[in-house]
Amino acid sequence: MNRVTFLAPGSGGDLRIPYRRWKDHPVAGADFPDIGAGTIDGRTTQKIVSALAQRLPDHVEVLAGIDIGGLGLAGALAYRNGLGFIEIRKVDSIRVDVIRSVMANYELGSGVVVSKASRFEGRSVAILDDVLMSGGTAAAAVQLIRRLGAKCVTALFVFELAGMAGRERLEREGVAVHVLEALPQTGPDRLD
Template identity: 55%
Template sequence: MDSASAPEPNTSHPVAFPHRRWKNHPCAGVDFPDITSSTSDARWMRLACDGLAAHLDSKIDLLAGIDIGGLGLAGALALRNALGFIDIRKVGSIRADVVRSLTANYELGNGIALSKGHALVGRHVAIIDDCLMTGGTALATAQLLDQLGARCTQALFVFELEGLGGRERLGESGVAVHSLERLPPVQPE
């Protein structure tokens, strides 16, 4: 963690969420924006939930929060909008009987997992996560949900790192992307 920014909310301009950047994480040349500076403050958490809610398609009835940054956001947004919520976890982080997608890369490790038993057939699901980078985790999530009978056509993020191809990768697969704030992949000095 090399830097932090914490501007005050301003409704006349796009919101710049407080965050700190983790240098060269998860790989060299990428500084991951850690959202916990925002989510630990009720004002910012409300702004994030309100911003994400403004982009939710009216057909959505279930939110899929991605481990770890998307879990709290999706839970709060589900409560705010009276929607269902499921958690998408990294393989190995849950011990229940799971359905998984094994697509290894730096974002996914050994893939993603979802506890079995969710009624997903015909459900309209939006993916929620804190940051979009290459789109690998979100795409694996959308594909797994689609395989299980859900319709996953939307992904919402607080941050999007520009130039890493995530928006394009998801768009090519029919998943619309909305992010509240776009950032360069490396924190400017």
């Protein structure tokens, strides 16, 4: 069922983010908010990217888009702000020489990877994904980026599913979490 969320007052605009909830995905009791219903519209995508840009610290040099929902948004934000861009992919989604971070859970199977061609040493990298749930994928991405010599203390998300402890997990890792909108784990919220 299609839904729409509005950014909280004081967020600097009239951003409406349409999304579709996937019931009990990826686990029972969590309804995944797919932003594809919103990003299909160019003006909505521009507004989402602009809202994310408002939350991006000045020290960030590179954006790491997390497979799959964060890839396009991170690329668009990197282009908008003149930043570097890299892809953090799930294991087995790319067939090149990779460096892997293993953290098996329902979100990412057997971990995340980045191409060995990516060079991070001494750079400030922020991760970006569409939804923050348990934080497993995001934490694996942060650990991988740090292992490669970069500083990663910022994470950006469009949505956060409340009560799934992803924010707390990342904050324990020393990562500041910036989210456009928090949603309940399940059930209907605002209709479009």
